[in-house]
Amino acid sequence: MSDLHASGTASDQHHAPAPSWPLGLDGIAYGGDYNPEQWPEEVWLEDVTLMREAGVTMVSVGIFSWGLLEPREGEYEFGWLDRLFDLMHANGIRVDLGTPTASPPAWFFATYPHARVVTRDGTVLGFGSRGMACPSSPEYRRAAVGITTELARRYGTHPAVALWHVHNEYGAPVSDDYSPASAAAFRTWLQDRYGTLDALNDAWGTTFWGQWYGDWEHVGVPAVAASVVNPAQRLDFARFTDHALRECYVAERDAIRAHSSVPVTTNFMAGACPSTDLWAWGREVDVVSNDHYLTAADRRGHVGLALAADLTRSVAGGKPWMLMEHSTSAVNWQPRNVAKRPGEMARNAYAHLGRGADAILFFQWRASRSGAEKFHSAMLPHAGTSSRVWREVTALGAELGRLAELQGSRVQADVAILWDWESFWAQDLEWRPSVDLDHRERINAFYERLWQDGVTVDFAHPSSDLSAYRMVLAPASYLLTEAAGENLAAYVEGGGTLVASYFSGIVDERDAVHPGGYGAPLRTALGLTVEEFLPLRAGDAVHLDWRAGSDRHTELVGDVWTDDIVLHGADVVATYVDGPAAGRPAVTRNAHGAGAGWYVSTRLDVERLGVVLADAYADAGITPSPLPGEVEVVRRRGADADYLVVLNHGDQPVDVPARGTSLLTGDVVDRSVKVPGGGYALVREARTD
Template sequence: MFDIRRFDGVIYGADYNPEQWPREVWAEDVRLMGEAGVNLVSLGIFSWALLERAEGEFTFEWLDEVMDLLHAGGVDVNLATATASPPPWFSLKYPDSRPVTVDGVRLEVGGRQLYCPSHPALREGVARLTRAVATRYAGHPALKLWHINNEYGCHIDQCYCEHCARRFRAWLEARYVTIDALNDAWGTAFWSQRYTDWAEIQPPRRAPTYANPTQQLDWRRFSSDNILELHTLERGILTEVTPDVPATTNFLGFLPGLDYFRWAQEEDVVSLDAYPDPGQPDSHLEAGMVFDLTRSLGGGNRWILMEQATSAVNWRTRNAPKAPGQMRMLNHLALAKGASGIMFFQWRASKAGAEKFHSGLVQHVGPERSRVWREVTAFGAELKTLTPLLDARVPARVAVMFDWHNWWALNIDSKPGVIPLLPLLGRWYAALRTLGQNVDFVAPGGDLGAYDVVVLPNLYLMDDTTGADLRAFTQRGGHLIAGYFTGVVDGQEHIHLGGYGGPLRDVLGLWVEEWDVLLPGQTNTVTLNGAPVTVTDWCDVLHLDGAEAVATYGERFYAGQAAVTRHATGQGTAWYVGTELPQPALRDVLRGVLDGAGVPYTLLPTHADLSVSALPDGTQLLHVLNAHPHETLTLTVPSGGTLFPDGGDAGTWIELPPHGVTLIHYPHAVQISDVQVSGS
């Protein structure tokens, strides 16, 4: 178990890249870190080219000096294995280690993360460097955490070269054992695709038309597993050499290529890089959804925000800065959702290179004239007063089921229509948050026992086991709600015959005959709570088999048929939303689910973010954030609370300025439903 107590309070720091700067800057960096309250830096992430200048020839003296300087200055180190990007000499010596795209193009030197995860020499080099770094610094007093590689899969989550093709065949043989079993799973009777030997199987490279859907799905599974082997290779060496030093690798939230529920099992602590767009009005919702996912990946344990921007990034078409107070507000959001560490990319903004316009704690103008520096030093001082948060938990009665395998399957071509999963997920998440709900994410097969409500915005791919788990959840009194195009295929991407909805047909009390995929500009209407509502994009044509209609379609050939349903099953209830409802209507349907489940809620404007944390002594913290850049937020809160951490009477009336934050400590349980927001 990861012990946050090995650090001095809440972790605060940044990526530190001293190799980009002359030695005379290093001592000044350490002095400024003390001024900012930094207690941990990530070091050496992109240092392979400096540490191993030729194969097997290591140069550690400069890193020794930096490690010693940091330790003397009271700054601990999250030391990278430095394997994130092989040096140019490696690509020259092993040209076939460069990854290949789906179109057969071998990528070139000049960027980062230029490696095929299957290449034998790459794996040997990774192991060699990891062992050398671990052995060198195993006893160094500054070493507190290992940082394995960096942002796996950020740029290369699939390589289509021959090395990967061979490993793919081996992975398939281990999965299916016989070629006949693979043919059955892939449905190769279609289009004369039947295989007679493993050697005939290729990655789903660019083909004349649609590649086999199950081949594509298995390829995504293999690619995630294949990169995970690189991670576990390094993790095994670190555990052997430094068994008492925990290790992590930085996740990227809803990264398409890697099954983080599987990956999180290999982490001592889950860490995250998060870059919500500060120029968007709902950036706090984008951030909150990723933060909730990260906590959920770690089983509810606290986690580290490993990277974020102090202000602007460099890689969007338009790179908005964080407004004054916005950085603090978003970091309080992370703390409310279980973060135990707040870190940034990077310490000092680069003078050269592709990320030179990415903000840092120390900006190009220097600390004395920098608004960012004033904010980060003030926040560093504030974090020193928030140590009790390290023991807080985030209780949730609502879980959203999310599955990377479903995402991969949904993105396979040749579908009735395009369903962008993340925007869909974001709309459901936003509706739950504006109803004041703490939200966990859970994978199929996860424990549902702690939840009153389970939400499936979409689960197109659903095997019988998942269906049985959801059936058991509702039978024992749980409340389930599913969105359109759910339960259509099994784990091999084969249709559940007999009416769409597959394993959930009896639970939902309905079956789906077909879909009306609306063209751009087309709409339909549904009658919900006696009023017409305009719907877009997608309409399931439903047939009721025990369910009751909550909303009905008003137009097109299925006018009068159900669009939203409710079905009492066992001791629970199952709801189904067969169309793309506008946000207020979706929120109203979810209110009905929460009402039926006995889960308290309140109506909040989207810029009001409220969360509850539970402390071990039974007391609770109410986190109140105003995400609006211009408007003051006015709230009425329960009496009996004290301002945290100062201890003054919180009263019952709060005015929160733009990007303002208030924490209120209650000696008893408090519900977000007890809070009233003016105008909500």
């Protein structure tokens, strides 16, 4: 498969670096997915007229059009796409051209039935839905690169094309595949990773349960077995799956780069698609883009939205990024698809904008009459231009059209939360000490505490340079390499404040327990190890006596987890009053070098985490700035001014301190800006530094 450039980015050396933003887009991009193939061509003319009325500047096309572009293998029909491109270009609308490889056509599966995805329990998935073929299938890769190459040859220099959009949401709705093609590719990947069977057997600990391998051909995929499958094998298969998907992207990207200098992206699902390690993916795209949909059942979904936006910005290395998809109102695929209330769509859009997005796009432009997503909201809904949604779409487009000066400004954060997909893959496997261990729950809880305190957050990998942050939080770092532990120790020694939660630093990159006790990689930073896990029964709680200062005593309540902690220099800040660790340390603080390492050994809710973080903020020199109700404030920093984005997710009006000029009304803001319930404001502030 060398012609597919399957081993990463080696082919990049033959091409000049691509631009880092879609071509020809000035200001904040606005638009969405457009599927003209679902409509007669006379509707296209109406669509373009309405797009201009709505302020649309870019549309994504072709994402699910493989069967129309290549109706029979090796036969291509581009006439309809030619006409669409000419129409868009004539009307000043830029095109994000998708490669249609997320949904191979019927002829592909009929010709290559063995390229279908096989689930872990052996079910062979059929045609008729969305989703890709086996990512390791040579036939799929050849066909995907084939259609991508033809598109690049034809449209690589077309003046309408602003961006290439490879595939769609890698890892969704399926990611891991257990077919014979994947098994063969997995063995090759393992041979590249370990070299010898002895090294593989050592890494996987195959002496346990008699799993030793004496022949490479006997190594298979971790399909469903009689009991729990080797966790190190499962972890490596998760790594392999991510690698195989990324190989497919790189192959298509390089096929495009052979014929086009237009930047290339693929739409991530940051925080919502666990099978892709976006730290690695972020290095492969020219522009980071993300899809985000609110969880309708979550009454505080705006906090999850902020988390996803901060994570996406972090994957982008702080550079501007694209919101490639979100919804104007309800989606169609959740148990209860709650419609957005008046003003909520714009507030969601500005939440992404405030956290670094320079493009606000939707799925999709015109609501589909047929298919599985016919009840999904759209910019142009079934109710047409007389609808509330349409009025809000056009109003948002007009506002964004006046915000060109925000383009390129950036968000800065003093706090980072550690985020490591490999650790999550490992922690989520079977037979952990408690079913209540949930890495995402802990991250969400710590993030929401910071959100309520008005503290802007980046996300970072445990091995990355953390020196720019005053505080680093490790809510869920189950897998932590020795090198990452040394990195965190150096961070604390240099003056940083680290706050770690329970079940962190437990295993190495092989999912093997670290020698030296639980938490050994964090011993220097935290001044402790854990002798024994003491998880709690369902419904049980423990009480903590908090003694951060001699004059302050607070009782806290935790649940799910406690530890039997052995101190190696740390000071006890809170003690367990009851439970299996009664009388033992519950929260500790370790002075190390110029910084401090905090450890929280039980699950505290969002409110009670505030007690811990209040003292940790003081260590870090951070002053929280909480606001009343559900008010969110984020600052973007430009070359000559700061831009304050204020969002009121509550029902009551609020006054938020600000001084400058309203970007939406042009009014002078003196001392504060009044934001109505459910409203928002954008203020240009003069730089003071």
